[in-house]
Amino acid sequence: MASRFLREGRMQSLFIMLGVAIGVAVIVFMSALMQGLQTNLVKRVLTAQPHIQLLPPKEQVRILHGQDAALRVDQVQAPLQRLKSIDQWQAVLHLLRALPEVRVASPAVSGSTFIQRGAASRALSLTAVDLALYQSIVNLSEKLVAGQARLQASDILIGTELAAELGVGVGDKLLVQSATGASRHFTIVGILDFGNKVANQRTGFVSLHSGQSLLGYPGGVTSIDITVHDVYAAQEVAQRIQAHTGLQADSWIQTNAQFFSAIRSQSMANTAIRFFVGLSVAFGIASVLVVSVVQRAKEIGILRAMGISRAQVMRIFLLQGGLLGLGGAVIGCALGILALQLWLQMVQTAEGTPMFAVAIDLTMLFQALALATLTGLLSAWAPAVRAARLDPVVAIRG
Incomplete structure (x- = not known):
């Protein structure tokens, strides 16, 4: 029933699936690009220094208060290291x-x-x-x-x-x-x-x-x-x-505080991009399914009159949302991988090699598929509840 509803509104389904695909492609492309850039930058920094360096503890002044109780700590000169x-x-x-x-x-x-x-x-x-x-x-x-x-x-x-x-x-x-x-x-x-x-x-x-x-x-x-x-x-x-x-232990994160802060800012920016893209995808799926509920009100009323429960009606629209998210995510992953390959071919050094290595992480692809499917299910929740609450008599009368 869910797949039939999607086929009947094929133009709506196609456009929202393309929207999901573009969103997932952006997430895959940006995530892989950011990960490759961060890995390259961290590698360049750490190839010239250790991760942690142990040094002798710094010499401190020991104040003997018994000799001069009026001695102020801020008047004590730090010793030569x-x-x-x-x-x-x-x-x-x-x-x-x-x-x-x-x-x-x-x-x-x-x-x-x-x-x-x-x-x-x-x-x-x-x-x-x-x-x-x-x-x-x-x-x-x-x-x-x-x-x-x-x-x-x-x-x-x-x-x-x-x-x-x-x-x-x-x-x-x-x-x-x-x-x-x-x-x-x-x-x-x-x-x-x-x-x-x-x-x-x-x-x-x-x-x-x-x-x-x-x-x-x-x-x-x-x-x-x-x-x-x-x-x-x-x-x-x-x-x-x-x-x-x-001993004094200095990590590369501490000695390169500004660089590490920039890395964290990049990660936060990437997370923000993924969040807003996912939000736009969720609103797109929800809007299509709301229209689908309105268009199929009479059909839903007939199904309810035939004995289909409210939970079954909800599952129909939840399945539609999940299928739209999953189908768009599969296309989006393929588009994201293609965009990465094109970028690696177009953006190269003077020697004709990629500026930095970008690896396709299978875990990231599965996460994108799962995230898009979950987004589809969640965005379909409100339309599914609305469809389940339709009164059969009112729906059939129009």
């Missing part, structure tokens, strides 16, 4: 690797140095790492433009801008001097491009043992870099780690 090693970092590293949320934990030593090549000298932010572990956090092999990703005792990796300023290449030697006065010659084994000019000018990597001796941290580390399985849960994991270890 000195670089220091993490206390018992091996035990902390063992604790981190036992956490189920943590994927990789890698110790590191960092500090400011001067790099010399003949009469030229440049400031260098030197990081000493265990390359086998650090590659799982920041893949330096993907950033190589020359040489190889290798860190033996006398090897160093530097950025492209620094190499250009010093006029050096793979195989050349550099003298690196730390703030402690220690110095050491390193051989350039690779040149990296971080996609950032400042980082390419100021960043260098050496092996962990070489950095410990050069920077004055024998056997110690100044930070522990961590990656987690769920990047969006990094802040919660960092808070738990800080509570357990007493």
Whole structure:
């Protein structure tokens, strides 16, 4: 009965189904596009930094009130924050690797140095790492433009801008001097491009043992870099780690607060778009079914007189709403996928590749189908109740 009513008003059914299809296509296209864009942006940010970085706790002033009870807290000067090693970092590293949320934990030593090549000298932010572990956090092999990703005792990796300023290449030697006065010659084994000019000018990597001796941290580390399985849960994991270890835990969400706020704004905008599109689809289905109730009042009256219950009448119109939503959603999913393929073909980089990867998520398609069908059922509720409440005698008389 529901399908017959839809066939009899085929033009109305066709137009509302097309409206549903366009709405679902917009939802599928925008959701996939936003998800691909966010994934690409987050990947670009996290390829150059860990998800969480553990640092020694900041030094605090301890006020002895017994010596000067009149001393005001706002008159106390904050102490100078000195670089220091993490206390018992091996035990902390063992604790981190036992956490189920943590994927990789890698110790590191960092500090400011001067790099010399003949009469030229440049400031260098030197990081000493265990390359086998650090590659799982920041893949330096993907950033190589020359040489190889290798860190033996006398090897160093530097950025492209620094190499250009010093006029050096793979195989050349550099003298690196730390703030402690220690110095050491390193051989350039690779040149990296971080996609950032400042980082390419100021960043260098050496092996962990070489950095410990050069920077004055024998056997110690100044930070522990961590990656987690769920990047969006990094802040919660960092808070738990800080509570357990007493160390300062900075997550990428905290250090990139403005970027994360922009990501959340995009998600909220996408949700708002889906809500208003779904609302317009619901009103469209409801308006068509209201007209259908008015047009078929006599038929409904005859059916009621023949013994069909009010619940059966309601089910007829609820089925119409569900069928309109489901049929439009199937067409809309196909249109959304087609629009994504066309967009990927039209919007490309200079090399002829897509600007960023966009994946078709089957879960999202099933959610769109379910949402459209549920919207159809809900929007058909009011017309179905109206049809069920029609008095058979009044309906037949017209």
